[in-house]
Amino acid sequence: MNQQLRFIVDSLNKPPYGRRFNLVSFDSLDSLSLLQVLNDVLAEISPEHSIDLREEPPEQTAVRMFSLLRVLKYKPKADQGGGLNAFRQGLLQGEKSTVYPLLHWLLERTPELKKRAYLARFLVKIEVPAEHLQDDAVVEVNQTYEELVEQFKELHRTVEQQRASPFSVAEVRKDIASMEEEREQLAKRIERLKHKAASVPNHTDMLEAAKRLRRERDREGELGEQRLEQKNQLLHARQKVQRLQQQLRELRSSSVGLTPEALISQLTEERRLKGILARESLPKKVEAKRKECIELERVLSEPVVSDQDLDTIRAQIDEVNSEVARLMEKHMPGNDPVQDKLALFRQQASIIARKKESAAENYKASLDELAAAESELQTKREQLKEFDGGEVLREDEFKRYVARLRTMSTTYKKKKAALSTLKAEYGVLARTEEILKSRDENAQELVAILEQKQGVQGYRQAQETLEQVSAAKSELDETKGRVLEEMSERVQQLHAAIATKKASLAPLIKEIRPLRQKHQELLATHTEKKLAYDTVAVGMESQRAHTEQEVRAYWEETTAEESRYHYLQCMLKSVEIQQQRVAQEMKSYVSGDPAEKRKSLRDQFTRKIQEQEALGKALREKQQAVRGGHEDAMRQVRMWKDLRQLFQVKRECFVRGQQQRLHAQATEQAIMANEDRLVLS
Numbered sequence: 001m002n003q004q005l006r007f008i009v010d011s012l013n014k015p016p017y018g019r020r021f022n023l024v025s026f027d028s029l030d031s032l033s034l035l036q037v038l039n040d041v042l043a044e045i046s047p048e049h050s051i052d053l054r055e056e057p058p059e060q061t062a063v064r065m066f067s068l069l070r071v072l073k074y075k076p077k078a079d080q081g082g083g084l085n086a087f088r089q090g091l092l093q094g095e096k097s098t099v100y101p102l103l104h105w106l107l108e109r110t111p112e113l114k115k116r117a118y119l120a121r122f123l124v125k126i127e128v129p130a131e132h133l134q135d136d137a138v139v140e141v142n143q144t145y146e147e148l149v150e151q152f153k154e155l156h157r158t159v160e161q162q163r164a165s166p167f168s169v170a171e172v173r174k175d176i177a178s179m180e181e182e183r184e185q186l187a188k189r190i191e192r193l194k195h196k197a198a199s200v201p202n203h204t205d206m207l208e209a210a211k212r213l214r215r216e217r218d219r220e221g222e223l224g225e226q227r228l229e230q231k232n233q234l235l236h237a238r239q240k241v242q243r244l245q246q247q248l249r250e251l252r253s254s255s256v257g258l259t260p261e262a263l264i265s266q267l268t269e270e271r272r273l274k275g276i277l278a279r280e281s282l283p284k285k286v287e288a289k290r291k292e293c294i295e296l297e298r299v300l301s302e303p304v305v306s307d308q309d310l311d312t313i314r315a316q317i318d319e320v321n322s323e324v325a326r327l328m329e330k331h332m333p334g335n336d337p338v339q340d341k342l343a344l345f346r347q348q349a350s351i352i353a354r355k356k357e358s359a360a361e362n363y364k365a366s367l368d369e370l371a372a373a374e375s376e377l378q379t380k381r382e383q384l385k386e387f388d389g390g391e392v393l394r395e396d397e398f399k400r401y402v403a404r405l406r407t408m409s410t411t412y413k414k415k416k417a418a419l420s421t422l423k424a425e426y427g428v429l430a431r432t433e434e435i436l437k438s439r440d441e442n443a444q445e446l447v448a449i450l451e452q453k454q455g456v457q458g459y460r461q462a463q464e465t466l467e468q469v470s471a472a473k474s475e476l477d478e479t480k481g482r483v484l485e486e487m488s489e490r491v492q493q494l495h496a497a498i499a500t501k502k503a504s505l506a507p508l509i510k511e512i513r514p515l516r517q518k519h520q521e522l523l524a525t526h527t528e529k530k531l532a533y534d535t536v537a538v539g540m541e542s543q544r545a546h547t548e549q550e551v552r553a554y555w556e557e558t559t560a561e562e563s564r565y566h567y568l569q570c571m572l573k574s575v576e577i578q579q580q581r582v583a584q585e586m587k588s589y590v591s592g593d594p595a596e597k598r599k600s601l602r603d604q605f606t607r608k609i610q611e612q613e614a615l616g617k618a619l620r621e622k623q624q625a626v627r628g629g630h631e632d633a634m635r636q637v638r639m640w641k642d643l644r645q646l647f648q649v650k651r652e653c654f655v656r657g658q659q660q661r662l663h664a665q666a667t668e669q670a671i672m673a674n675e676d677r678l679v680l681s
Contacts, residue, residue, distance in 0.1 A: 004100060004101070007108070009021045009023055031094025032054075034094045034096070038103060039053055041106050042106070046068060046118075062092050071117060072116055076098075123152070125149065126145070246381070277363070351534070588603075
C-alpha cells in the first residue's frame with residue numbers, strides 16, 4: 001500500500017500534473033478532493049473529462065467516469081470484495097481503498113490508455129435500434145458510418161506502421177527537397193535543349209522521328225525480354241521432358257526382372273517410410289515454420305522496441321525460466337527412478353521416439369542425396385549430349401532398340417506391299433465405278449418414268465435404302481462376330497499365359513516356401529534379440545540418467561559451496577580490514593603521544609568540525625557587519641549616483657555653452673565680412 005501511495009504521489013508531482021503533494025498531504029485529502037484528482041487524471045487521458053466536480057451533479061459524474069472506465073477496460077481487483085456494486089459505491093463516495101488502486105492503474109498505463117481513449121472515440125460503434133433500421137435513410141447513414149470506421153482503422157494502422165518504421169520525417173523531407181532540386185535542374189536542362197533544338201531546321205520532324213525511334217527501341221526491348229522469357233520457358237520445358245524421359249527409362253530398366261511381389265513390397269516400404277515422414281516429421285517442421293512466421297509477423301507489426309522494453313522482456317523470460325525450473329523440480333521423481341512405475345516406460349518411449357526421428361532424418365538425408373545424385377547424373381548426360389550430339393544407351397537398351405528397329409522394318413515392308421496392292425485395286429475399282437455411273441444415269445431416268453406410269457413412284461429409291469440398311473446391318477453383325485471371336489481368342493491367350501506363368505512360377509514358389517519359413521524364424525530371433533537389447537539399453541539409459549542427475553546435483557552443490565566460500569572469504573577480508581582500522585583507531589585514541597592522537601580519525605574529524613564552526617562563526621559575524629552597514633552603504637551609493645548625474649549635467653551645459661559661443665563668433669565674423677568699407681589710398 002505504501003509503495004502504491006508513493007508511486008501515485010510521485011506521478012502526480014511530475015508533469016503534466018505538477019502537484020506538490022507529499023504522502024501526508026495526499027493521504028489527508030477529503031473524498032471530493034480525491035475524486036477531483038481522479039477526474040484530472042481522467043481528463044489527461046481523455047480531454048472531454050476536464051470538468052470541475054463542484055459544478056456537476058454526482059449522478060452525472062458517476063455515469064461519465066463509469067463510461068470511460070468501461071472503454072479503458074478497467075477491472076477491479078478481486079480482493080476488494082463486494083464485486084462491481086461495491087466498486088461503484090466506493091467510487092461515488094471517494095473511498096481511498098477504491099480510488100488508490102484505480103489511480104495507480106491509470107498513472108501506470110497513461111500512454112496506452114490515452115491511445116485507447118482516442119481510438120474509442122471513433123471505433124466504439126453506435127448501436128442503432130432495429131426499428132429505426134427500417135428507414136432507408138437511416139440504413140444508408142449507418143452503412144456510411146461503418147465504412148468510415150473501417151477507413152479510420154486502415155488509416156490508423158498505416159500511421160502506426162509509419163511511426164514504427166525506421167524512416168524519419170526529416171529524412172523524407174530531405175529526400176523530397178533533393179528530388180525537387182533535381183526536378184528543377186532537369187526542367188532547366190529541358191528548356192535549354194528546347195531552345196537549342198528550336199534553331200535547328202526541321203526540328204519538329206526530327207523530334208517526331210526521335211519519338212518514334214524511342215518507342216520502337218522500347219518495343220524492341222520488350223520483344224527482346226519476351227523472346228528471352230520464351231527461350232527460358234522452352235529450355236525449362238525441354239529439361240522437364242528430358243527429365244521425364246530419363247525417369248521413364250530408369251523405370252523401364254528397373255522393371256526388368258522385377259517380380260510383382262518385389263515391386264509391391266518395395267512400394268509398400270516406400271509408402272510406409274513416406275507416411276512416417278508425412279505424419280510425424282513434416283507436421284512438426286511445418287508447425288515450427290508456422291510459429292516462426294507468426295512470431296516474425298508479430299515482431300514486424302509491433303513498434304520499435306527500446307532498451308527498456310528489452311530489459312523488461314529479459315526479466316520476464318528469467319521469471320518464466322525460474323518458474324519452469326521450479327515446476328520441474330516439483331514434479332521430478334525421487335532419487336531412485338525405479339520407484340516411479342512409469343519411468344521405465346517413459347524412457348523406452350523416449351528412446352524409441354529418438355530412434356524413430358533419427359531413422360526419419362537419415363531417410364530424408366538419403367532421399368536428398370539421391371536427388372542430388374540424379375541431378376548430377378542428368379547434368380553429366382546433358383554435357384555428354386552436347387559433346388557428341390547423342391545420348392549414350394546401355395547394352396540392354398541398345399539391344400531392345402535394335403530388335404524394335406527390325407520389327408518395325410519388317411512391318412514397314414509388309415505394309416508397303418499391301419498399300420501398293422490396295423492402290424492398284426483402287427484404280428481399277430474407280431474406273432469401273434465411273435463406267436457404271438455413266439450407264440446408270442439413263443437407266444435411272446427410264447425406271448423413274450415407268451414407276452410414275454405404274455403409280456409406284458419412289459419404289460426403287462426405297463428399295464435401295466432398304467438394301468443399304470440391310471448391308472449395313474450385315475456388316476455390323478460381321479463386325480460383332482469378329483470382335484467376339486477376337487475377344488474369345490484373347491481370353492484363351494490370357495488363360496494360356498496365366499497357366500504358363502503358374503507353371504514357370506511353381507518351382508520358384510517351392511523354393512520360396514522354406515526361405516519364408518527361415519525368414520520367419522530369423523525374424524522371431526531378431527525380435528527377441530532386439531527386445532533384449534532394448535531392455536538392456538533402457539536399463540543403461542535409466543542408470544545413465546540417474547548418474548547424470550546425481551552428478552548434476554553434486555556439481556550444483558559444489559558450485560554453490562565454492563561461491564559461498566569465495567563470498568565468505570571476501571567478507572572475512574573486509575572484516576579483518578575493519579578490525580585493523582578499529583585497532584589502529586583505539587591505539588591512537590588511548591596513546592599518550594599527542595602526535596599519535598592527531599592521527600586518529602576522531603581527532604581529525606574534531607579538528608575539521610572546529611574549523612568549520614570557526615569559519616561559520618566568522619561568516620556570521622561578517623554577515624552581521626554587512627547587514628549593519630547596508631543602509632549607510634546604500635545611501636552612499638545613491639549619493640555617488642546623484643553626484644555622477646550632476647557632473648554629467650554640468651558637462652552637458654558646458655558643451656552646450658561652448659557650442660553657442662562658437663556659433664555667435666561665426667555670426668559676428670560673417671556680419672563684419674559683409675559691411676561696406678572706405679579705403680583711402
